[in-house]
Amino acid sequence: MSKSRIQAVFYSVAALISLAGLAEATYLTVLNLTGETAVCGGSASCFQVLGSAYAKIFGIPVAGLGAVAYFSAFSFSTFAAFGYVRARTLLALTASGMFAVTLWLLYVQAFVLHAFCRYCLFSAALIFLLTGIVVINPQRD
């Protein structure tokens, strides 16, 4: 398999991961805006996280910011898969930012709120995967 082909596969997987994250973050944003409370299915720790002051930044749901970040990651991955070199740098920058924010949010859940939300953990797993793909891509120029 040629070098560019392998790169295209890597970035396509990154795009798919971003797409899953985009769907989840969009869903959570909408539920946050409508005030849906059944989203946690009765899980007190889930509500504790999603209903905390950390779930919003300047009145904007963190999930909404996550959706924007995932959409950016998806766009850059797609362009990178089609050979746009600058998109790779932008994807690396976006993934690094998302990784840093995820570490902060995991810290908040573990040591400040002492509660975890399954949606946040799923998102963290996606971002770790995304960062891993960007970092370990062995065929980078």
Add this chain to the structure above:
Amino acid sequence: MKRHAPFIIVALVALLTVGGATTLYRAKRPAALTIGKDHPAKTESGESTHVLGSPNAPVTLEEFGDFQCPPCGALSSPINQLEHDYQPRLRVIFRHFPLATHAHAQAAAVAAEAAGMQGRFWQMHDLLYREQAIWSKATDVSELFNSYAGLLGLNINQFKKDTASDKTKERVESDRKQAAALGIQNTPTIFLNNRAVPPSDLNPASLRAAVDELLKKDSSSK
């Protein structure tokens, strides 16, 4: 064509995301609920609902709640505090709306009604919310609820009989029917003088501000 492909894919995903989000928002958006003047302050069987405060209070806070819903639990103490701070100008009404997604919500509502049969509805209401995190995770809640009844000094045998009776279940069902008739979908749904409080204002500070506003209007209209 290949040059344009990423642009087309990204645009398509953007459109699908916005379209999906809009559709979901419309489906989940709470309607601007209001309670009509003919809304009864009694259950179908003619019994009065659970009311705290003066019947002549100018402001009425009516909650449709679910004992297993964490946001309802989070608002329970602040609402009690409001009633305490504003008496006799605020009255609080509680109605049941146990969600099907909460495994023990119906049993908790029935337990509160059974406690109400012995004049301890509000005490059980407060206890259920305070202990929510514990009984929500239990597999068999009936033993726990019996112990709560004991804690409140209720006649346990009567409490057990009442939880098993149709009367308590009918009271819960009557509230649920009213909630359905009003188009309520989420808990807590709170009405202030028959007007639904927006979900974004379901927090202690906003509720207090809304009560203040209604009291101000009431005093200026006199």
